[in-house]
Amino acid sequence: MKLVETVAALEVELDAARAAGKTIVLVPTMGALHEGHLSLIEEANQVADAFVVMSIFVNPTQFGKGEDFERYPRTLATDIEVLSKLAQAPAVLFTPAVEEVYPAGLDAPLKPRAGALGSVFEGIARPGHFEGMLNVVSWFFEVTKPEVAVFGAKDAQQLFLIKRMIHREFNDSIAIIEARTVREEDYLAKSSRNRFLSPEARAYAPNLFASMIQVQEEIIEGELPTVALAKARTILDRPPLAKLDYLALVDKSTFSPISDEFSGEAQLLVAVVVDGVRLIDNITFYIQEPA
Numbered sequence: 001m002k003l004v005e006t007v008a009a010l011e012v013e014l015d016a017a018r019a020a021g022k023t024i025v026l027v028p029t030m031g032a033l034h035e036g037h038l039s040l041i042e043e044a045n046q047v048a049d050a051f052v053v054m055s056i057f058v059n060p061t062q063f064g065k066g067e068d069f070e071r072y073p074r075t076l077a078t079d080i081e082v083l084s085k086l087a088q089a090p091a092v093l094f095t096p097a098v099e100e101v102y103p104a105g106l107d108a109p110l111k112p113r114a115g116a117l118g119s120v121f122e123g124i125a126r127p128g129h130f131e132g133m134l135n136v137v138s139w140f141f142e143v144t145k146p147e148v149a150v151f152g153a154k155d156a157q158q159l160f161l162i163k164r165m166i167h168r169e170f171n172d173s174i175a176i177i178e179a180r181t182v183r184e185e186d187y188l189a190k191s192s193r194n195r196f197l198s199p200e201a202r203a204y205a206p207n208l209f210a211s212m213i214q215v216q217e218e219i220i221e222g223e224l225p226t227v228a229l230a231k232a233r234t235i236l237d238r239p240p241l242a243k244l245d246y247l248a249l250v251d252k253s254t255f256s257p258i259s260d261e262f263s264g265e266a267q268l269l270v271a272v273v274v275d276g277v278r279l280i281d282n283i284t285f286y287i288q289e290p291a
């Protein structure tokens with residue numbers, strides 16, 4: 001695994017890989033690697049002739065004021081150690097400096113891309129988050145020019161917006177691999193932020209997945225989505241420990257909230273702030289037309 005910090009050095013690696021007929025596969029992350037991230041590398045390695053570039057960059061513009069940018073875990077030395085022990089490590093680990101990604105400075109305006117989806121669900125609690133995220137992902141796409149990029153299904157709204165950006169701005173030239181969410185034994189989705197959970201918060205955390213599965217089962221058995229959601233909301237919202245932000249069902253193809261009459265592929269989204277730590281999760285399931 002080559003450690004690369006600049007675009008110039010990255011280009012040398014990419015040129016050689018392309019000359020050797022390789023397919024560039026990008027795996028963007030913010031580091032503090034866990035098994036979820038490692039599963040993205042496994043997915044990337046499934047691509048024929050893959051030349052896997054993993055990036056680690058804690059992107060300042062996707063953190064709002066008062067969010068955890070300063071506190072976000074930065075564990076580069078451990079990350080490198082973990083990666084180098086893999087049977088199939090990425091070919092390149094790209095860790096650009098903030099100045100390289102933002103030559104005009106962090107206060108320069110970002111190209112607006114998120115539109116109305118930037119201010120719903122995650123966008124309400126995290127204004128500007130998706131503009132910052134899309135800005136940095138498009139930067140990584142531009143400097144890497146991957147044929148394939150791997151993202152986790154865990155961040156549903158992020159993935160929807162990235163797919164839309166690839167369609168609108170990259171001419172559908174990048175294929176996306178959507179990697180399934182890797183979970184702990186009690187089904188808590190793995191996350192770099194889980195380390196901040198207090199014992200009480202950690203004990204509560206499996207409720208997210210359990211409640212989503214309950215909603216899914218009830219709907220599949222014929223309960224109205226609004227009724228199933230309302231019931232689960234009362235279970236999830238447990239102040240002062242846990243404050244439910246949203247539990248919502250959207251049409252996976254549009255990310256718009258669905259009505260009780262909807263049939264098709266639905267995505268159930270949840271976000272809860274547990275003892276100061278924001279947890280998000282989602283599942284996808286099919287809602288049949290009523291018989």
Ligand code: AMP
Nearest residue numbers: 029030031036151152154155181182190
């Ligand atoms: P992050 O470092 O948290 O920004 O995440 C980098 C990538 O890893 C994103 O594509 C995430 O969706 C993905 N990811 C994060 N957590 C998981 C998980 N538990 N399972 C699978 N992918 C994940």
